[in-house]
Every structure is written in C-alpha cells, then in structure tokens.
Amino acid sequence: MMKKEAWLAPLTSVGIGGACLGIFLPKTNEELVDIVEKLQQQNLPYKVIGNGTNLLFSDDFHPFFVISTRKIAKKMSKKDNFVKLSSSTTLFEAYQFCMKNGLSGFEKLCSIPGNIGGAIASGASCYGCSIFDYLEKLTIFQRGKIVEIGKNKIDCGYHHSEFLKNNFLSPTVILSAKFKLQKDQPCKIQKTYLNICSKRRLSQPAGKSYGCTFKNPEGQSAGFLLEKSGLKGQSCGGAKISEKHANFIINSDSARFEDFEYLINLARKKVEENFGITLENDVEIIK
Ligand SMILES: Cc1cc2nc3c(=O)[nH]c(=O)nc-3n(C[C@H](O)[C@H](O)[C@H](O)COP(=O)(O)OP(=O)(O)OC[C@H]3O[C@@H](n4cnc5c(N)ncnc54)[C@H](O)[C@@H]3O)c2cc1C
Known part of the structure; x- marks a missing residue:
C-alpha cells in the first residue's frame, strides 16, 4: 500500500515536487481511515491530497507522509435530487453521473480537474458556480471519529475552506459529500457542459x-x-x-x-x- 519511491512530482498536475517520507495510495475509505489512525497514533505528520491539481511542492525533501485519494474506489448514489459522492470521485465523474440522472449542478464545475475532497478543501469555483452552492453535508474523519457535518457548520468561501488550515499532525479528512441538485433535462445539462469546455479551450492554455x-x-x-x-x-x-x-x-x-x-x-x-x-x-x- 505504501510506495517506496516517494516522489511527489508524479502526483501533481504541474509535475513538480521532491521526495517525502512515504506515499500511501489506499483503495477504500476504510483503508484511508486505517492509515490515518495509525499515523496519528505514532504522531507522524501527513497530508491527504486529491488529484494534486492545486499544489506546488518544492523540490526539497518533505518531512511528512502523503496519502493520495486518487486510487480510492469511487462511490456515487442518488435519492430524489440528492447525490452522495465519495471524495475520490472526480468532478467530471460527478457530472456524468448527475447528467445521466437528470440532475444539474456539476456541468460547470466538472471542467476543474480535481476530485470532490480536493474541490471542497480548496473551495473550487468557476464560471459563477461554487462547489458550496450545492453542498449539503460532509462525512469527515476528525479527532479519531467519523462524523457528519452540515455545510452551515463549515467555514468556507471563495477558494477557501477551513480544511486548508489543516496542520500536518491531525488534519481533518473529507470522506464523502452529499449535494442537493436541481432537476433538469440531460440534453440541457450537457449543452452547458459543452459551452463551458469551449470557453475554457479558448481562454486557457493546455x-x-x-x-x-x-x-x-x-x-x-x-x-x-x-x-x-x-x-x-x-x-x-x-x-x-x-x-x-x-x-x-x-x-x-x-x-x-x-x-x-x-x-x-x-x-x-x-x-x-x-x-x-x-x-x-x-x-x-x-x-
Ligand atoms: C488546468 C487547471 C484548471 C483549473 N481551473 C480551476 C478553476 O477554474 N477553478 C478552481 O477553483 N480551481 C481550478 N484549478 C485548481 C484545482 O483543480 C482545484 O483547486 C481543485 O478543486 C483541486 O482538487 P484536487 O483534488 O486536485 O486537490 P489537491 O490539489 O490534491 O488538494 C488541494 C487541497 O485539498 C486538500 N485535500 C484534498 N483532498 C482532501 C480530503 N479528502 N480531505 C481533506 N483535505 C483534502 C489537500 O490537502 C490540499 O490542501 C485548476 C487546475 C488546473 C490544473
């Protein structure tokens, strides 16, 4: 489960970053919690990351472990106009799932290359739409317990959330999130998505x-x-x-x-x- 070559560059979209103490790539949320508990018991520093698309690590050695959520099995479920998504779900996968189910909300956000955990922690937003517009509640691992927390209890805003204040010894881990979306026709949702893609292609570099x-x-x-x-x-x-x-x-x-x-x-x-x-x-x- 832990990679010996602990280079951070391959875990980031910018492709920069030196080595760290070790990299964990859990495959389930249970494994993730287990790793976090063990590191906390030994007082070892760590950072949980998503798709690594908002991070710039220096080339120096980083004296902490990194736990990447990118290999965690994605779980998506729906009830009426609510969806529950595991933090490893990419925003694009969230869009595909919701669009097929006639639920609008992720068609703009899915042009951001992060996953649900990373998008919430970094307060992702684009084209007048924020991840917090639809968030209802989170399931988190905090101080040794898995708890649910409503959006109204979270300090969050434009490209900001309380999870970014995480220290390296007992950071809160986002496990999954529940969103309230609006019903709409899949073809309309898809049209908005395609418009946003062409806007991005025209204005932003590859x-x-x-x-x-x-x-x-x-x-x-x-x-x-x-x-x-x-x-x-x-x-x-x-x-x-x-x-x-x-x-x-x-x-x-x-x-x-x-x-x-x-x-x-x-x-x-x-x-x-x-x-x-x-x-x-x-x-x-x-x-
Ligand atoms: C081409 C490109 C375009 C982009 N466009 C936009 C844009 O339009 N709008 C925008 O807002 N951003 C944009 N971004 C930045 C980035 O994609 C977003 O901030 C994204 O939400 C980060 O998600 P991530 O999974 O990559 O998180 P990471 O970069 O992996 O992590 C970001 C932060 O979240 C924390 N974190 C990650 N997962 C968890 C978890 N499960 N529990 C607790 N903390 C966690 C990490 O420790 C870190 O502090 C863009 C990036 C690229 C490369």
Whole structure:
C-alpha cells in the first residue's frame, strides 16, 4: 500500500515536487481511515491530497507522509435530487453521473480537474458556480471519529475552506459529500457542459500547470492585472507565464520549483508596482 519511491512530482498536475517520507495510495475509505489512525497514533505528520491539481511542492525533501485519494474506489448514489459522492470521485465523474440522472449542478464545475475532497478543501469555483452552492453535508474523519457535518457548520468561501488550515499532525479528512441538485433535462445539462469546455479551450492554455496562480482580488481579474503588467510570455528556466492567460504558469520544459517561485514573485511585484494591489496565492505552495 505504501510506495517506496516517494516522489511527489508524479502526483501533481504541474509535475513538480521532491521526495517525502512515504506515499500511501489506499483503495477504500476504510483503508484511508486505517492509515490515518495509525499515523496519528505514532504522531507522524501527513497530508491527504486529491488529484494534486492545486499544489506546488518544492523540490526539497518533505518531512511528512502523503496519502493520495486518487486510487480510492469511487462511490456515487442518488435519492430524489440528492447525490452522495465519495471524495475520490472526480468532478467530471460527478457530472456524468448527475447528467445521466437528470440532475444539474456539476456541468460547470466538472471542467476543474480535481476530485470532490480536493474541490471542497480548496473551495473550487468557476464560471459563477461554487462547489458550496450545492453542498449539503460532509462525512469527515476528525479527532479519531467519523462524523457528519452540515455545510452551515463549515467555514468556507471563495477558494477557501477551513480544511486548508489543516496542520500536518491531525488534519481533518473529507470522506464523502452529499449535494442537493436541481432537476433538469440531460440534453440541457450537457449543452452547458459543452459551452463551458469551449470557453475554457479558448481562454486557457493546455500544458502542465496547477491552474491559476493568484486569486481574483474583490471585483477584479488577476489575469487582467497580470496581462496589463506585461507578464505574458515571461519565462524562467523551464517555466513560462502563458501567452494565452497570464494567471497560468506552464511547466514547459522540466521546470524546477525555483523557476516557478521566481515568476510568482516577479508577477506579484509587478502588479504591486503597477496597481498597488497585492495578489494572494490561489495555488497552495508547500516548501
Ligand atoms: C488546468 C487547471 C484548471 C483549473 N481551473 C480551476 C478553476 O477554474 N477553478 C478552481 O477553483 N480551481 C481550478 N484549478 C485548481 C484545482 O483543480 C482545484 O483547486 C481543485 O478543486 C483541486 O482538487 P484536487 O483534488 O486536485 O486537490 P489537491 O490539489 O490534491 O488538494 C488541494 C487541497 O485539498 C486538500 N485535500 C484534498 N483532498 C482532501 C480530503 N479528502 N480531505 C481533506 N483535505 C483534502 C489537500 O490537502 C490540499 O490542501 C485548476 C487546475 C488546473 C490544473
């Protein structure tokens, strides 16, 4: 169950990250809870990750274990207009399941490459739609117990949730989530999905990335501020600020963490100089 070659780069969409103490790839939620309990009993630090699409690990050694949920069996069930999804379910799988069952909600969100656990922890949103618009309750493993918690009890918002404040010794683990969706015709749901896909293709670059680098400041677009600061096309080593969308940095040629760090700092400094606005990271950086 634990991989000996504990390199983090292959577990991330940007393809960067050094080694860690060990990587666990459980196949069920029961196995996941078992691993977490054992690590907690021994006071060993760990981080639970989803599809690794919002993470930038440094190339250094990371003194903690990583538990990836990507191999956990996906469980999806439906009752009326409620669906229950295991945290390992990708947003795209959630969309397919819901669309077939005539339930609207995931057709915009599914263009985000994360899974349910990662999307909730990172407060995923796009095209005016947030994962929290539909969330009803979560099943979590916290302080040694599996408990249910209603959305109204969770501190969450735009690209933020209380789960990101996780420390490395006893982080809360999201096991599954229940959503309340709206009934609609599958063909209409599919049409919205296809529209969103073409919007993304037109405005965002392909290539290895973690999505947007910075959050949008209130009422503004980080991409616009970066573009107006002349950052498109700037590069460092194997990393390059996309010509298509200035909030994306692409790992175009075996980039190192330092290449990304240089461009992130440069971009923040330029926007500060030009607009007096300090951009906040959207990507989670773990040094
Ligand atoms: C091409 C591209 C486009 C993107 N577009 C968007 C976009 O439009 N909107 C947007 O919001 N994001 C976007 N992202 C960023 C990213 O896909 C989202 O933030 C996504 O929700 C992260 O999910 P993940 O499963 O990859 O989580 P990870 O990156 O694996 O983890 C993110 C955080 O969640 C925590 N976590 C993961 N699973 C659990 C769990 N089961 N229990 C507790 N904590 C957990 C991790 O510890 C980490 O802190 C994009 C990324 C890419 C590569």
